Amino acid sequence: MPADPLSSALLPAGLHDVLPPEAAHEAAAVERLLADFTAHGYQRVKPPLVEFEDNLLSGSGAAMAKQTFRLMDPLSQRMMAVRADITPQIARIATTRLKNESRPLRLCYSGQVLRVKGSQLRPERQFTQVGVELIGPLEAEADAEVILLAAHALEGVGVQHLSVDLCVPTMVPLVCRGLGLAEEEMARLRAALDRKDAAAVAAVGGPAAALLQTLMTASGPAERAMQVLASLPLPEEAEKDRRRLTDALRLLRAARPDLVITVDLVEHRGFEYQTGLSFTLFARDVRGELGAGGRYRAGGRAGEEEQGEPATGFTLYMDTLLRAVPAPAAKKRVYVPHGTSWAAAGKLRAEGWVTVVGLAPAADPAEEARRLGCGHRLADGAVTALE
Structure with missing residues (x-):
């Protein structure tokens, strides 16, 4: 079949x-x-x-x-x-x-x-x-x-209305390691942060809970997030991430003060x-x-x-x-009737037209142009708009 x-x-x-x-x-x-x-x-x-x-x-x-x-x-x-x-x-x-x-x-x-x-x-x-x-x-x-x-x-x-969301996916692991969290605790904490679950972060975060809760709630417009980040006592292991984020944002603001920038301090997905x-x-x-x-x-x-x-x-x-x-x-499409020279159609293309060439004579060239999705047709050497 x-x-x-x-x-x-x-x-x-x-x-x-x-x-x-x-x-x-x-x-x-x-x-x-x-x-x-x-x-x-x-x-x-x-x-x-x-x-x-x-x-x-x-x-x-x-x-x-x-x-x-x-x-x-x-x-x-x-x-x-x-x-x-x-x-x-x-x-x-x-x-x-x-x-x-x-x-x-x-x-x-x-x-x-x-x-x-x-x-x-x-x-x-x-x-x-x-x-x-x-x-x-x-x-x-x-x-x-x-x-x-x-x-x-x-x-x-x-x-239009472009925005850039900055993050440092290595920051949370470095904070956790710097504060002595085990890998198993880090995995549970990571899952809680992914859900933006402040209660779960408090429950499983141990010595990192307060710091990570602050990072989570500070996420948002870049200037506010960076102001909070600058005031936090990060472990030395995470300090390089803070410096890099600070330096990059300074360069971005110098070049594009109008660019909408947000910062998510706990994102890694x-x-x-x-x-x-x-x-x-x-x-x-x-x-x-x-x-x-x-x-x-x-x-x-x-x-x-x-x-x-x-x-x-x-x-x-x-x-x-x-x-x-x-x-x-x-682009404007023009129907070129069957029998038109290649050079004549090429001249139209050079002028910016999209040419649709008839491959056989048409009884009604205007109707054929409409059928082929053209808004114009070539007739007697001139391009005319279809009524």
Whole structure:
């Protein structure tokens, strides 16, 4: 029996076709973002969609292991993995193929990723990532550069009411270790902080409870959060995180005093491989995050934060981003009747028209133009608007 057309159009959950005009909208936005990145000195790279599993899931890539599809390579008989995130691939390129290039190394990229599961905020399992990685520098100026670049690029494609949420996912573990908490106590405390449950923090936090409750309640507008943070007696182990956050915010405010910045002093979810200052990008009235980024180690082994090169960067999620970007005005389409010369149609395209050429004579050229979605038609050498 012939296949049911409706059944053949069904796709697995989290996967979908991108149709006109959304596909063109996404492609145009991606190119504008990449143009902005390259104008700031970032060079474009293009890693493969699939790699050997042990390469893709090493180092920072280990955090994406549960989200990664695997398959057997019939040529090498080795397990391969479909990338669920591009950042680990850029780290691999930087520390292998480009290891002898001068630092800081600035790279940018775009590409599709595939994940085992979607999330409540992002049910899509396949989507486009666009981003940059800055490999080598430790300075706070590098943290500020990538955050400012993200904001500039997003605003350049039309995102309005942008906000940046800063966090330091390493701060809470360092506070807990500095105050002598055991790993089991830290795990319970981490779960309570994720729920923003002040009572549970008080119950399981021990000597860290009061300090962490203050950090939790101080989260919000950057200046207020930093004022509270500056007054707290942090253990020496966490002092470097406070200094880095303070220095980066000072640089951001000097460059963009108008940028909306918030600080979450206890957040760590979604930053499993980050090793320092991190951030999330949001737009008002847009569901989900536009992107995220932060400090990590490029080329290090999983769980060994001091291995590999220092790096920072960000990834933008095009599925969310396009909800925040107004669609561009459609180009004017003109119907070019059958028999028109290639040169005549080319002249129209050079003038900015989208030409739709008739492939056979039409009894009613005006009606044919309407059927093909054109608002104009070429007649007697001139373009006329349809009534």
